[in-house]
Amino acid sequence: MCTYMKNIAGYKMEHFKGKRFYEVKEMFDNVYKQVTSFVPMDSVMEKERTKRADEISQEDLQQMIMVVPVEEVYVEALQVKYLIIDWEVYSEDTRKYWKIIRLRNHTEAYQTFDDMLKKFDRDDMDKLWSLVKERFSSTDPTNDKERTLWVKLKRLFEPDTDDILWKLQKYMHDPLT
Incomplete structure (x- = not known):
């Protein structure tokens, strides 16, 4: 069995x-x-079942169809993209998230930078980098989440040859001589 x-x-x-x-x-x-x-699809029982389905009366069909006037339907594009206007570190219990605030009060929370990279396009990353730079131009990052976001974005947008990450990347792709 x-x-x-x-x-x-x-x-x-x-x-x-x-x-x-x-x-x-x-x-x-x-x-x-x-x-x-x-x-099997071509069996007698299947043919009988389709015959019964074809015998729907016109009245039943009219009851199934409901006509909605166009002015009552609110149509919005399926992929509406709202610009990022702010960000903050949001904590829930012991976990901390980056809370990304977009226009029209749409918010998203990300726990890892990799998740954020998967969802964001180039415009989003540019806008977030400008907001992070603006915030930390006058102050320093105070907690780990702020520091992590600052370092990751800085590595993406302003590569530094003295940064250990870039040194390791160089040795990974260039053979040692």
Whole structure:
């Protein structure tokens, strides 16, 4: 039974560990019932089922269709992109996040810089870098999240040959002589 279910239904041996015979038999019966009750598309039963579906009356069809006047529908583009206007460090319990605030009060929270990079495009990164530079032009970063954001963005936008990251990158791509 286990071999049959592995080959037919894609079960793995972990599914059967710790199970009693009657539990495995129940699983087998379900799989076997699915296999034996399979109905090919061109069978008689399928044709009867489609006939019944085609026999929907015009009245039923009218009840299913609801016409909505155009002025009642509010249409907004599917991919609306709002500009970043501010950011802050947001803490929830013991975790800290970067809270990105966009126009029209849309906010997003990111715990790692990599998640932020996946979601942002070049314009977002430019705007965030300008906001971070502006904030830290007069003050220094006070907590780890602020410092991390400052360092990561600075490494992206202002590469420094003395920075240890750039030194390591150089040795990774240039063979030592």
